[in-house]
Amino acid sequence: MNYNIPKPTESELEILQVLWEYGPSSVRFVNDKLNEEREVGYTTTLKLMQIMAEKGLALRDTQSRTHIYQAAVSEADTQKRLLQKFVDTTFRGSAMKLVMQALGAHQASPEELDEIKALIEKMESDSEDEK
Amino acid sequence: MNYNIPKPTESELEILQVLWEYGPSSVRFVNDKLNEEREVGYTTTLKLMQIMAEKGLALRDTQSRTHIYQAAVSEADTQKRLLQKFVDTTFRGSAMKLVMQALGAHQASPEELDEIKALIEKMESDSEDEK
DNA sequence: AATTATATACGAAGGACTTCGTAAAAGCAA
DNA sequence: TTGCTTTTACGAAGTCCTTCGTATATAATT
Known part of the structure; x- marks a missing residue:
């Protein structure tokens, strides 16, 4: 570093x-x-x-x-x-608010949206694993 | 405005x-x-x-x-x-890169992730409608 | 009424950032 | 060699932002 x-x-x-x-x-x-x-x-x-x-x-x-x-x-x-x-x-620390704003304000291509969905699903399954 | x-x-x-x-x-x-x-x-x-x-x-x-x-x-x-x-x-104009970074760097709660997924799905269906 | 507290107004200092003019050095061309 | 171009070096000006000291006015307290 x-x-x-x-x-x-x-x-x-x-x-x-x-x-x-x-x-x-x-x-x-x-x-x-x-x-x-x-x-x-x-x-x-x-x-x-x-x-x-x-x-x-x-x-x-x-x-x-x-x-x-x-x-x-x-x-x-x-x-x-x-x-x-x-x-x-x-955004006073709220990354999610930022994400929502960014998604709302800029139109994304279907491919990009799928990419993000894939990432989210990966994150969800990862947090499943933690249990 | x-x-x-x-x-x-x-x-x-x-x-x-x-x-x-x-x-x-x-x-x-x-x-x-x-x-x-x-x-x-x-x-x-x-x-x-x-x-x-x-x-x-x-x-x-x-x-x-x-x-x-x-x-x-x-x-x-x-x-x-x-x-x-x-x-x-x-991010040189790439809102999606920012979204990916933000999602990656900050862990979101399952509820927040679902919220985002819902938004994405809404956006996808909206762009369907445009056809 | 006299003192104390609270408010606004004003100006100026200090720092960070950007910009540019000028000088000096190094390389290139005639 | 002499002059033109390119490069680095340096310093200083100008702007924007933040901070604060001081003055003045108004209100509250005793």
Whole structure:
């Protein structure tokens, strides 16, 4: 486990998502990806990535002149952490309320719904086993 | 619908949750509730609630010396807005990934699971109807 | 009436985050 | 070599949010 690593800010999360999707990348590459979504200055991205390296959110390889950064935290772990906090603050700890909202607000495909049903049934049978 | 109302910050959300739960309240009351969780100065809460009134997140009745504030945004709407944003930034728009994570990370009671299953089945039959 | 308690108003400090300008270094091209 | 491009480094400004000190007004208490 890692952690004294702080939770990423929103901007840092955007950068992490590029690193998660494309693997180790230069600042230039990340900045280009971000600019597909919205305008960001190069030095802004650079600064953020430097800070992320300091915080331990990213690792950087300074071998070549163009430094290469990679995520130092996993996507699943990060999502889990942020979800925990979000459930606490916005749904006062009720994950189920959140699930109901999420299911209601976004239409899911039949396949996705089946996937979820399968997961629920697995959970129910698991809790049977505990008896 | 409302909205040019900004999304509440975390502190504002804490206050809104008191207002949602207990209805129109004085600063004193809200501050006492907050202090059951963590230490907050009275003028801090006052200032936040004044700002919330400015922003349109709360309404205040200044009839009596002790002003009475009430939420100007509904809990469900606010949760929906925040959830939308959270899904976008943290799960890149995939509400289903979030649902799976939430179901996985927090153990739910059998009753809750049944509730969710019922919702899913309702959604499935609804999408049948569309054909 | 004088004191004490409670309320609002205001401003400003401090911190976290984002943004960007500028400089210095390193590589590339003419 | 000289100049152009790319990169890192650094610092500082600006914003948003939170917190709190202080002043002022109103009410309650003695």
